[in-house]
Amino acid sequence: MHGHGFTDDFRKNFENPETFLNSLLKGGEVIAELGCGTGFYCKYLKDYASKLYCVDAFCPALQEAKKRAPSAIFLCENASRTSIPSHSVDVVLFANSFHDMDNKIEVVNEVKRILKKGGKVIIIDWEKKRTSFGPPEWVRMSEEEYIEYFKGFKLVNKFKPSEYQYGLVFIKND
Known part of the structure; x- marks a missing residue:
């Protein structure tokens, strides 16, 4: 992992989910981060979700996450093999x-x-350019790389979560 570990206050200065989540989520959805x-x-997601899965392979991080969204379902699992039921999530x-x-x-x-x-995939990531904080440029992915990975999905929206990041929204076709 690179460039992680910002305090909430520092991170919220440049990346404030309250400014864009409302336009991406309708509420009452099953969400998996x-x-x-x-x-x-x-x-922030807990306020929109009827059920919220918070998944991370680094178990110690989930202890902090539990303090932020106590009603969520926390899974210490690899994102490539979760125990989330098939066809059960509205938003990833x-x-x-x-x-x-x-x-x-x-x-x-x-x-x-x-x-x-018809479910939605929301991606927020760092622009592929050098900044004074965040992950190194060589780790970052371009929008085009995401579009290639998610080529089985339909790109329906692009947004700007901060001056350092981009956002993409894909819809599952089948």
Whole structure:
């Protein structure tokens, strides 16, 4: 992992989910955040979710996430092999995490398995350019790389969560 571990206050200065989640989520949805880390987004997602899965392979991070979204279901699992039931999730979120996952194709296949038909994948990640904080440039992924990984999905929206990041929204076709 690279460039993680920001305090909430520091992170909220440049990446404030309250400014864009309302336009991406309708409420009452089953949401899974894959690679949730310490739960920065879980804290906000809980207000939109009828059920919230917070998944991370680094178990100690989930202890902090539990403080932020106590009603969520926490799974210490690899994003490529979760215990989330098939076709049960309305929205999958990757917030600054997919670029760190080694088995990206397997992760995308797992997203296809857990997501309902017409379900949404929301990606938030760092622009592929050098900044004074965040992951190194060589770790970052371009929008085009995401579009290639999620080619079995339909790209329906692009948004700007911060001046350092981009957001993509895909819909599961089948």
